[in-house]
Amino acid sequence: MSTAPVWKTHLAADLAFDPQYHQNPRVEIASFINVAPGVVLDIGCGGGATGKLIKEKFPGTRVIGIEMNPHAAEYARQFLDDVVCASINDVDLAKHVGAVTIGTVLLLDVLEHLYDPWRALARIRTWLATGTRVLASVPNIRNLANLDELAAGQWEYGPHGVLDVTHVRFFTRATLRRMFEETGYAVAHMEALTQPAWIDRYVIARRPGKLVTRNLSIAFRNREDLEDLYAFQYVVDARAAATQDIGNQALPHVSEVSPIV
Amino acid sequence: MSGAVGVPASRNSPCPCGSGRRYKDCHGALGAAPPGASARPPQSGYRAPGAEWANLDEATRDLLGARMERALSMQVAGRVDEAAREYRAVIAIAPDTHDALHMLGVIELGRGNLDEAERLISAARASRPPYSAIEHNWQLLQDARLAIHQALPEQLAARALPILVDLALAPGAAARQGSAGRPRTAANGGAAVHLIGRVHAGDHDDGSLLRSLADLLGADATALWATDGDGTETIGARRVQRIDGGVGATPRGGTHVFAGIDFDGAAWIDRADAERVIVFCQAASPTRYLDQLRAIARDGARPVELVFASRAMAERFGRGHSSLPPPLDIATLAATVASEHVVYDDGSIETSPAWPVGIIGQNQQFLSEPPDANFVKILGRNTGRLHIYDPGRFRYVLGGSPIARFFERRPGGLAPFLAQLGCFVHRTEAWWQESAGRELYGAMALGVPVLCPKTSIHAERIEHGVDGLLYGSSEEAEQHLSDLRREPALATAIGRAGRDKMRALLDGKTQSRRYRELILGTADTVMRSA
Numbered sequence: 001m002s003t004a005p006v007w008k009t010h011l012a013a014d015l016a017f018d019p020q021y022h023q024n025p026r027v028e029i030a031s032f033i034n035v036a037p038g039v040v041l042d043i044g045c046g047g048g049a050t051g052k053l054i055k056e057k058f059p060g061t062r063v064i065g066i067e068m069n070p071h072a073a074e075y076a077r078q079f080l081d082d083v084v085c086a087s088i089n090d091v092d093l094a095k096h097v098g099a100v101t102i103g104t105v106l107l108l109d110v111l112e113h114l115y116d117p118w119r120a121l122a123r124i125r126t127w128l129a130t131g132t133r134v135l136a137s138v139p140n141i142r143n144l145a146n147l148d149e150l151a152a153g154q155w156e157y158g159p160h161g162v163l164d165v166t167h168v169r170f171f172t173r174a175t176l177r178r179m180f181e182e183t184g185y186a187v188a189h190m191e192a193l194t195q196p197a198w199i200d201r202y203v204i205a206r207r208p209g210k211l212v213t214r215n216l217s218i219a220f221r222n223r224e225d226l227e228d229l230y231a232f233q234y235v236v237d238a239r240a241a242a243t244q245d246i247g248n249q250a251l252p253h254v255s256e257v258s259p260i261v
Numbered sequence: 262m263s264g265a266v267g268v269p270a271s272r273n274s275p276c277p278c279g280s281g282r283r284y285k286d287c288h289g290a291l292g293a294a295p296p297g298a299s300a301r302p303p304q305s306g307y308r309a310p311g312a313e314w315a316n317l318d319e320a321t322r323d324l325l326g327a328r329m330e331r332a333l334s335m336q337v338a339g340r341v342d343e344a345a346r347e348y349r350a351v352i353a354i355a356p357d358t359h360d361a362l363h364m365l366g367v368i369e370l371g372r373g374n375l376d377e378a379e380r381l382i383s384a385a386r387a388s389r390p391p392y393s394a395i396e397h398n399w400q401l402l403q404d405a406r407l408a409i410h411q412a413l414p415e416q417l418a419a420r421a422l423p424i425l426v427d428l429a430l431a432p433g434a435a436a437r438q439g440s441a442g443r444p445r446t447a448a449n450g451g452a453a454v455h456l457i458g459r460v461h462a463g464d465h466d467d468g469s470l471l472r473s474l475a476d477l478l479g480a481d482a483t484a485l486w487a488t489d490g491d492g493t494e495t496i497g498a499r500r501v502q503r504i505d506g507g508v509g510a511t512p513r514g515g516t517h518v519f520a521g522i523d524f525d526g527a528a529w530i531d532r533a534d535a536e537r538v539i540v541f542c543q544a545a546s547p548t549r550y551l552d553q554l555r556a557i558a559r560d561g562a563r564p565v566e567l568v569f570a571s572r573a574m575a576e577r578f579g580r581g582h583s584s585l586p587p588p589l590d591i592a593t594l595a596a597t598v599a600s601e602h603v604v605y606d607d608g609s610i611e612t613s614p615a616w617p618v619g620i621i622g623q624n625q626q627f628l629s630e631p632p633d634a635n636f637v638k639i640l641g642r643n644t645g646r647l648h649i650y651d652p653g654r655f656r657y658v659l660g661g662s663p664i665a666r667f668f669e670r671r672p673g674g675l676a677p678f679l680a681q682l683g684c685f686v687h688r689t690e691a692w693w694q695e696s697a698g699r700e701l702y703g704a705m706a707l708g709v710p711v712l713c714p715k716t717s718i719h720a721e722r723i724e725h726g727v728d729g730l731l732y733g734s735s736e737e738a739e740q741h742l743s744d745l746r747r748e749p750a751l752a753t754a755i756g757r758a759g760r761d762k763m764r765a766l767l768d769g770k771t772q773s774r775r776y777r778e779l780i781l782g783t784a785d786t787v788m789r790s791a
Contacts, residue, residue, distance in 0.1 A: 031652060031660030031667045053661045189669055194653075205338070208553045209488075209525030219525055221489050222462045237669075 006157055006165040025049035026108055030057055032135055032235060037061060038103015043088055044110035048076030066091055088120050093127050102128055107136035112167045118183055125184035128240040134185060136236045141170040144229040148202045151215035162232055173228055185238040192231035199230045305330055313357045325351050341368045359388045363395055370402055378402055453483050455512035458520030460487040460494045460501050470520035470544055472496055473588035477776040486512055488524040504529060518780055522553045531556045543570040543587045543697040570697045574718040585775055587697035591706040591767045597676035605677060615646035616683030616746055621700050622652035634658045636735045640686055643743055650678045679704045684745055687713045705759035710752045712741055728758035
């Protein structure tokens with residue numbers, strides 16, 4: 001293979017704006033917004049495509065974006081009301097956009113890029129009134145394609161997907177829920193976003209309660225379990241919980257390492 | 262070719278005849294004549310009719326019968342390459358085997374080898390009077406030629422079903438197989454009625470079945486068994502035992518009632534020794550679980566009775582199967598609605614002043630692309646508001662649409678979803694994937710006017726223009742929707758009639774009586790209720 005490995009091509013400090021990566025509107029995420037969402041804070045807004053879609057679905061919605069890639073942030077400015085170009089670890093919301101009541105926070109494919117997503121979630125929680133909605137999408141490491149390849153000794157990072165080379169944290173349905181619950185949120189709903197065409201390529205036989213791939217045979221207990229095996233992502237629909245002491249809770253001390261630089 | 266079957270090293274090894282059974286349960290069964298002896302009962306259920314196998318000896322017929330059974334089950338399981346090999350082997354010995362020619366033709370059609378498919382299917386057609394399955398496949402072949410359109414292999418595999426079910430599962434098949442049977446009695450430490458299912462299956466069609474049946478049967482279900490859970494679960498005040506083949510904790514004797522078969526029963530199911538077996542197929546079409554059904558039917562001691570959600574569905578699986586409307590607790594449904602929609606009362610969805618048209622997104626086929634996205638878009642076009650429950654892949658198709666609202670599946674979420682609709686539209690793509698109808702019947706029970714496809718397995722429960730509307734095309738559906746919307750009196754009348762019909766059909770007492778009759782009654786009662 002003559003292609004350069006992804007760690008050479010996709011981990012550069014000065015990332016160019018890749019329209020494919022940053023400009024893809026998340027139509028399926030818009031489907032989770034079924035009532036006027038209030039002021040939307042889109043953390044990791046990329047080129048602003050999803051915010052633009054939400055403004056079309058609910059005209060008059062104010063969308064504030066946060067994006068660390070300066071090229072993407074610049075592009076997003078033409079669609080969104082405010083765009084802050086900063087890392088989530090550095091942004092001071094009050095300083096950048098003034099006093100604002102956030103109605104809905106979007107964290108679309110963001111948390112898995114952070115070295116300390118727990119601290120980021122706890123920090124975001126301090127910006128929110130109790131009951132504020134948080135919609136996050138996070139890859140599912142327990143998808144069948146991944147399990148099959150791991151069983152065969154493979155864990156191949158790529159330019160995108162569940163094993164995007166810029167991902168530094170990996171979650172399952174259970175651990176994702178726990179992360180939100182430990183950082184000041186109540187999880188109202190979790191939904192598996194499935195990609196049947198992708199997973200079906202790995203399935204060589206189906207039995208009642210069981211799927212068989214080239215490298216493993218795995219039992220599932222019920223439909224939710226089966227959905228998990230087919231899910232490349234989860235959408236977490238959470239609310240800022242009424243926990244008073246979350247801000248005072250001693251968070252585990254970790255050094256602030258930016259994964260990308 | 263000799264039909265003699267050798268003796269394997271272990272009695273637990275697969276029988277060399279290829280039946281898939283263990284040697285000890287097949288040619289090595291106690292009481293079975295030794296291999297090669299002439300006076301033994303036939304060991305495979307399949308026999309080509311008429312003159313097709315007239316010149317073969319009984320041993321060869323047995324061998325070919327076993328190959329045919331194996332091929333059909335592989336084909337239905339989607340293992341078409343292996344199935345094709347088996348059919349070819351049969352044709353090599355008996356070139357006139359109609360079913361082998363037909364089914365191999367179907368496989369070639371699925372692969373896009375249209376010339377080979379035509380050669381095979383036309384040879385098959387020449388040897389028997391026309392019947393619907395083969396004519397349909399012939400038509401598909403012609404369509405494929407015209408449109409270079411290849412029908413899904415899955416659809417084609419499903420056409421093999423009537424043949425397979427007839428030979429393996431239909432009442433009477435056991436007698437034909439000539440097994441000596443094994444005497445069992447309920448007095449043998451076992452209960453009279455064992456109810457078997459999953460206790461942690463969520464609120465999907467199959468998930469609700471065990472609990473519903475336990476409620477409907479009451480104390481007449483003498484033992485409750487789960488294939489999941491840890492054995493500490495209860496339904497009402499009654500404990501649900503965990504089936505564990507490893508330690509012999511399996512139902513014994515009596516009537517085994519399977520609330521669906523979507524579970525892994527490999528460790529015990531072929532050792533379950535019921536006198537009578539009833540499988541509820543209301544939630545999931547047996548097309549997906551034929552291997553499991555065959556395992557249940559394996560020892561040939563008794564027929565397997567299948568129960569479907571509608572007569573139209575039952576008839577596709579041969580004669581003598583029963584149909585009952587899915588267990589649906591309309592009292593609870595109405596109570597959930599009366600509790601003022603608490604399920605979605607968390608600000609995530611607006612209450613709509615419009616006249617929303619509602620559909621279910623995923624039905625039974627949650628892992629597929631919506632094939633009828635255009636139809637669904639049409640539904641929303643003239644009504645202004647489209648509500649989708651359990652949307653699945655519809656999130657990708659319509660997520661950005663200003664008129665679409667998405668209701669995620671939540672426990673107890675169906676009733677409040679249905680109750681706020683102006684009209685509910687039932688959709689079908691393929692009969693073997695259609696839902697048990699709980700959503701359709703639930704909407705009717707709540708007084709919501711419904712549209713149902715004429716081809717639906719549930720159409721038989723709707724009187725067009727009286728308690729629902731039937732549609733044959735998307736244009737027709739669109740017309741019905743605009744009629745209902747333009748004439749509120751019509752919508753109200755249809756909603757009311759539907760509600761009355763469902764109240765009569767799904768009334769708790771009536772349902773309980775029907776289910777008990779079917780499960781506790783004699784075979785005669787069963788046939789009457791069919």
